[in-house]
Amino acid sequence: MYNTSQDPVWFGELRTPRGNTVLVHDKQFxxxxxxxxxxxxxxxxxxIEYAEDIVSANLHDLDGAELEAAQAEYGLAWQAAREAFMQKHEGWVEATQSKPVAKKAKPVVEEPVAQDSDEPELEVDSIDDDFDDSWSNDDD
Known part of the structure; x- marks a missing residue:
C-alpha cells in the first residue's frame, strides 16, 4: 500500500492480471x-483517478534497486505530468492547502445628504407622459 508519511512521493507497483505497472503517488495532489x-x-x-478500495489491495512497494530504477526511468516524465496536472488543478490545491480567510467588509460609503438650497428640485417625468408637441415659436 502506498505510504507517503515518510516520503511525500511514493513509487510502487500496481499488479493486475493484465500486467504490472509502476504508479507514483504524491501527497500534494x-x-x-x-x-x-x-x-x-x-x-x-x-x-489517473483510481477507486482507492479496489487499487489499494494490488499496490506493492518497490525494493531499493527497483525504486532507484523506477525513479531514474520515470522521474522526468513524472515531473512533467505532475507540473501540468498541478497547473490544471491549481485552484483545488490552493483551496485544500490554505485556511479560509474571512473577506474584509467593504466600507459603506454614505451619500451626502443634499442641503436645502435656493434652487428647486426638478422632477423628471417619463417621456411618454402627455408631452405637448404643438408648441411652436411665433418668431417664424
Whole structure:
C-alpha cells in the first residue's frame, strides 16, 4: 500500500492480471472524489483517478534497486505530468492547502445628504407622459 508519511512521493507497483505497472503517488495532489485517489500511471503517462478500495489491495512497494530504477526511468516524465496536472488543478490545491480567510467588509460609503438650497428640485417625468408637441415659436 502506498505510504507517503515518510516520503511525500511514493513509487510502487500496481499488479493486475493484465500486467504490472509502476504508479507514483504524491501527497500534494489535490484531494480526489470520495473514495478515490490520484496516481501517475507510467504506462499511460498520465495522472489517473483510481477507486482507492479496489487499487489499494494490488499496490506493492518497490525494493531499493527497483525504486532507484523506477525513479531514474520515470522521474522526468513524472515531473512533467505532475507540473501540468498541478497547473490544471491549481485552484483545488490552493483551496485544500490554505485556511479560509474571512473577506474584509467593504466600507459603506454614505451619500451626502443634499442641503436645502435656493434652487428647486426638478422632477423628471417619463417621456411618454402627455408631452405637448404643438408648441411652436411665433418668431417664424
Amino acid at each position: 489535490p484531494e480526489a472524489s470520495q473514495g478515490r485517489v490520484y496516481f501517475y500511471n507510467t504506462t499511460r503517462d498520465a495522472i
